[in-house]
Amino acid sequence: MGLWLSEAQLRLRDEVRKMMLERVAPQAAETDEKGEFPWEVKELFAASGLFRLVVQPEYGGTDGLLSTLCVAIEEVSRVCGASSMILGNQSLGASPLVLWGSEAQKKKYLPKVASGECLASFALTEANAGSDVAAVQTRAVLDGGSYSISGSKIFITHGNIADLLVVFAKVDAGGKDKLTAFLVERGTPGLSTGKLEKKMGLKGSSTAEIIFDQVRVPGENIVGKIGDGFRIALDCLDKGRVMVGAMATGLAQGALDAALAFARDAVSDGVPLAGSQAVQFTLADMETVIQASRSLTQAAAVKYDRKEEGYIKFSAMSKLFASDMVMDVTSKAADLLGDYGYSRDYPVERMMRDAKIFAIFEGTNQIQRLVIARELLGK
Ligand SMILES: Cc1cc2nc3c(=O)[nH]c(=O)nc-3n(C[C@H](O)[C@H](O)[C@H](O)COP(=O)(O)OP(=O)(O)OC[C@H]3O[C@@H](n4cnc5c(N)ncnc54)[C@H](O)[C@@H]3O)c2cc1C
Structure with a gap:
């Protein structure tokens, strides 16, 4: 037993360390040089069950503990920063569902997040809304039983490849703007990728502008309630x-x-x-x-x-x-x-x-x- 970690977490650390040294370290320089998302690392994480660390056991996850996930993330980052973003961003993208999702939303998406079938992204930042989250300008308008989302997000990790985006948009509720989180699946009409950032580092981790042009999602895609977004x-x-x-x-x-x-x-x-x-x-x-x-x-x-x-x-x-x-x-x-x-x-x-x-x-x-x-x- 470590000071903070259990025997099981220490065992996981050793297993992940070995796997990273054997499978990820040898291609880390090439991932950086090519500046391309390392799909083979994503497949390794899926096959070895690392994505299961991101969700609770009821939905196909392991222990659901952040302390366990962080043990694995540290070992991945030790050999390849860009690869650690695959695991870290899968957790950040799925966190709105893990922490706030309805039972139906969790059942629908989290098993696929755990298996790696679904990559998730967290889309909050905008050109004028970075530190100041309240300044988000992307809007969702109720229109005939569904919401129509328009606006754009910038610097979204894996925004160009994610299967599921959690998008933060303002909704007018009784004359007041309420920040609200929406689930948007890849392939929804009106959703497109804009500029891909050319970055100083983490070059194997894509960072994208995402454009929403009247992207329609049903009300059941709201995470939590209207106004819970913040x-x-x-x-x-x-x-x-x-x-x-x-x-x-x-x-x-x-x-x-x-x-x-x-x-x-x-x-x-x-x-x-x-x-x-x-x-x-x-x-x-x-x-x-x-x-x-x-x-x-x-x-x-x-x-x-x-x-x-x-x-x-x-x-x-x-x-x-x-x-x-x-x-x-x-x-x-x-x-x-x-x-x-x-x-x-x-x-x-x-x-x-x-x-x-x-x-x-x-x-x-x-x-x-x-x-x-x-x-x-x-x-
Ligand atoms: C590689 C990369 C990946 C990213 N991935 C994602 C993602 O997946 N999803 C997502 O939503 N966003 C993502 N972001 C965006 C990132 O979270 C923001 O860039 C970050 O929050 C900073 O926002 P900003 O660039 O608008 O800075 P600004 O808010 O414009 O800040 C500029 C400067 O002013 C300072 N400042 C601002 N407000 C204050 C204050 N009140 N007090 C003191 N100082 C202040 C800041 O510290 C900073 O030094 C990513 C960014 C990068 C570079």
């Missing part, structure tokens, strides 16, 4: 931020793995790199902050699972700490590798580019500070 979005992000903590921790561990391997092998001025005290101090600092990040993230995940007091603050703190930590650790790893830290022949260059995103998405780190301060000071 709370649904925040609930899902509270969960998602812990996953970002796990991704950032895993990626930093991958950079440390690479730095350790290099320090053991390389010789500088006739002296083994690992023999230099300056290098040893750098490695020691990296290990210390990674362990601190892992502890905070695992604590946040377990508190989330137990809905313990302070879980929202822990979620924001794990993302804030881990995302700043991974930038520092990957940069230190690049320094340690010297020229090779800047070369695509080694994974650290990719990891440093991948690392930047964690301070930006699912609420920037400024927003995490606002959340933490609000929780500290009272609302």
